[in-house]
Amino acid sequence: MRRTRYVLMTAAAAMTVFGLSAPAMAQAPAAPAAQSAPADKPITEADVIAAQNAWGQALVQIATTYDNQGFEAAKQVAGDVIDQAYGYNLGPVLFKPTLAAPPTTFRTTRDGALSYFVAGNPAYPGDTGFAIKGWRSYEIENASIMIEDGVALSMGNVRVTDSKGATTVVDKTWGYVRDDQGNLRIVLHHSSLPYSAD
Numbered sequence: 001m002r003r004t005r006y007v008l009m010t011a012a013a014a015m016t017v018f019g020l021s022a023p024a025m026a027q028a029p030a031a032p033a034a035q036s037a038p039a040d041k042p043i044t045e046a047d048v049i050a051a052q053n054a055w056g057q058a059l060v061q062i063a064t065t066y067d068n069q070g071f072e073a074a075k076q077v078a079g080d081v082i083d084q085a086y087g088y089n090l091g092p093v094l095f096k097p098t099l100a101a102p103p104t105t106f107r108t109t110r111d112g113a114l115s116y117f118v119a120g121n122p123a124y125p126g127d128t129g130f131a132i133k134g135w136r137s138y139e140i141e142n143a144s145i146m147i148e149d150g151v152a153l154s155m156g157n158v159r160v161t162d163s164k165g166a167t168t169v170v171d172k173t174w175g176y177v178r179d180d181q182g183n184l185r186i187v188l189h190h191s192s193l194p195y196s197a198d
Contacts, residue, residue, distance in 0.1 A: 037182040043152040045145050051176060051184045052154065055085060056138035059131055059160065062117060066132040067163070071120065074132055078117040082110055087177065087185035098170050098191040101126050134162040152176040153188070169194055 037047075058081040066074035086093050092108035097116045100107065104124050107113045115121035119129035142156035155173045162168075175188025 037178065037184075039178050039180050039182045041178070041182060043147050043150065043176060043178065043184065045147065047184055048145050048147070048152050048154055048174075048176060049142075051085070051186070052140050052142075052174070055174075055186070056140060056158070056160075058085065059138060060135050062131040063133065063135040063162075066118070066129075067134065071118065071132075075114070075118045075120065078131055079114055082113050082117070084183075085186055086110075086113060086189075087179065087187040088113070090177075090179060090185060090187065093186065094175070094188040094190070095186075096190045096192075097130065098193060099128075099130070134164070135160045136163050137161045150177060152184075157194070158191075 058077075062074050062078045062081065065077045082088065086095070088110040093113070095107040095113055095116075096105060097107060100116060104112065104126065107116055111121060112124065115124040115127045117129065117131035119127040119132070121127065138161070139159040140156065141159070142154055144156070145152065145154045147153075153173065153175050156171075157169055158172045159167050159169050170191050171194055173188065173190040174186055176184050177187050179185050
């Protein structure tokens with residue numbers, strides 16, 4: 001398995017990956033934005049890894065925004081990230097979060113995804129806000145990446161570490177396609193806890 005560790009970036013760097021406007025106070029070199037390309041350009045493994053990296057950076061950015069600026073600011077960042085990274089503009093997204101109980105296990109709409117990330121939506125009363133749990137770094141370990149006919153799939157582990165040093169590991173599968181502007185979009189996101197015999 002290939003393992004890559006990424007740590008907290010500045011707000012400007014993380015948000016630039018998704019083409020978002022960084023706060024004026026955050027001035028830093030931008031992270032490489034490898035998502036935009038001609039709509040018919042084949043997806044590469046490097047594109048997938050860049051998209052995974054951007055997702056991890058955005059998760060940390062949402063968490064740090066929540067810690068430093070509060071719920072509304074974090075909700076705005078999370079909404080912007082969803083709009084840039086996920087394919088809800090293309091139709092339903094096959095999003096199954098790690099801890100989402102019936103009857104809202106599957107989050108095929110933007111509202112469902114936003115609620116999972118930051119909570120606060122009464123239509124999803126079980127949500128506690130996965131993205132606002134103090135995350136400070138992440139690590140992605142791909143078991144494999146498969147690309148065929150304009151669709152890319154990846155499967156592996158994501159480890160996220162919070163501000164107290166506690167690490168959570170999830171099994172994750174992502175699926176990507178390009179939109180009409182050539183941006184790589186997540187159209188499949190399945191996450192679950194690793195198997196345990198206990």
